[in-house]
Amino acid sequence: MIDDMEDDAHGVHDYVADPRNADVLISVNGEMKRRNEAVVSVFDSGYILGDGVWEGMRVSNGGVAFLPEHFKRLYAGAKTIDMDIGLTKDELTARLMDCLKANGMTDGVHIRLMVTRGIKKTPYQGPRFTIGKATIVIIPEYKTPVPEIVAKGVTLFTVHVRRTGPAEQDQKLNSHSKLNCIMACIQADKAGADEALMLDPQGFVATCNSTHFFIVRDGEVWTSPPEYCLGGITRGNIMRVCREAGIPVFEKRFSLFDVYSADEAFITGTFAGLTPVREVDGRSIDHVGGPVSQRISTLYKQLATNSLTPIS
The missing domain is CATH 3.20.10.10 (D-amino Acid Aminotransferase, subunit A, domain 2)
Incomplete structure (x- = not known):
């Protein structure tokens, strides 16, 4: 299924198929989940309303490129929509690094880090209907642009x-x-x-x-x-x-x-x-x-x- 989806892609975001992505570990609120087990609630603000912010980052040569700049934009976006990420930048960095280390990833990786306002007690846009903390998902995948x-x-x-x-x-x-x-x-x-x-x-x-x-x-x-x-x-x-x-x-x-x-x-x-x-x-x-x-x-x-x- 994964290779089929990749073959349908085209343009600048197309990438070389990599079988390792089938077994990648995804961080869902700090817990490592297999790809087919990494899920969020249907009451999550991101699913119901698209209520959240995100960043895409690259991993190469044993490090994450421009990490401070990405986190500066992420936290500025969260403040703009009056959303508490619930972690400091250092804590979120540690969670990101834990995810990469759990996967043994050091190069040729693209990260999608997503933060939503969290679970709603009912489907409605008002932030006051949010219960619990923000939902934080980190998806690292082996992705190399098609030469x-x-x-x-x-x-x-x-x-x-x-x-x-x-x-x-x-x-x-x-x-x-x-x-x-x-x-x-x-x-x-x-x-x-x-x-x-x-x-x-x-x-x-x-x-x-x-x-x-x-x-x-x-x-x-x-x-x-x-x-x-x-x-x-x-x-x-x-x-x-x-x-x-x-x-x-x-x-x-x-x-x-x-x-x-x-x-x-x-x-x-x-x-x-x-x-x-x-x-x-x-x-x-x-x-x-x-x-x-x-x-x-x-x-x-x-x-x-x-x-x-x-x-x-």
Whole structure:
């Protein structure tokens, strides 16, 4: 079943099938459960309402990359929705490390850490109907991006689903409620693309449904302003390595006009790092994995290696 599901995937989140995932141990509120035994209640806030926050993290070379940055975003999100995680950052780190050690995992692993408000005494959105503590689930899996996808680049399709502003749902909040992104993903799938390119309410480029979007024009790297996209850890570190290396990088508004005539384009995310884009809305990008993208990717990998929190 697991291999069948993996074979159906496509795009930047596709991964090389690994039989070890069938026996992976998952942490459910601190208890290690086999994959088919790792369950939560039908009264859990995450299941009923999508009420929670989460993080995706990478494990490589014996450590977790950018762990402090991920936890800073996780706890900021929890505070925004007035949810008590119930553990300090040090306690949650220890639980995460315990899960990785129980699985003997040190490299090539992707982690999904999810926190929901907890069990409801009845299906209703009000937090006052929550009983007990937050539900904390840690799913580590062996996941390596498919090399062919990274080599050839991905295709994007501009969807009609827009990214909302803070007045609707602040896009900085990495919440379980991702229906707008799911709708965008569905439209891109139906169009035969790997990922959806989403615009802001004014029609400027915002981000993708599950990754961040960059273009390169005349040696400059452009990405959208932060108002309509998640505060991506990889996104921020891509801009950091550009600045440190003297590569001009700008957060600015730009339109599809600028995208279609870009020299290079790429998307970024925790899972695959930097992945080149080869086509947007049927328009070919001139240089797939061009020199600027390649240099940035190398610099980012070096930074990620230097940012590891050792598994201990």
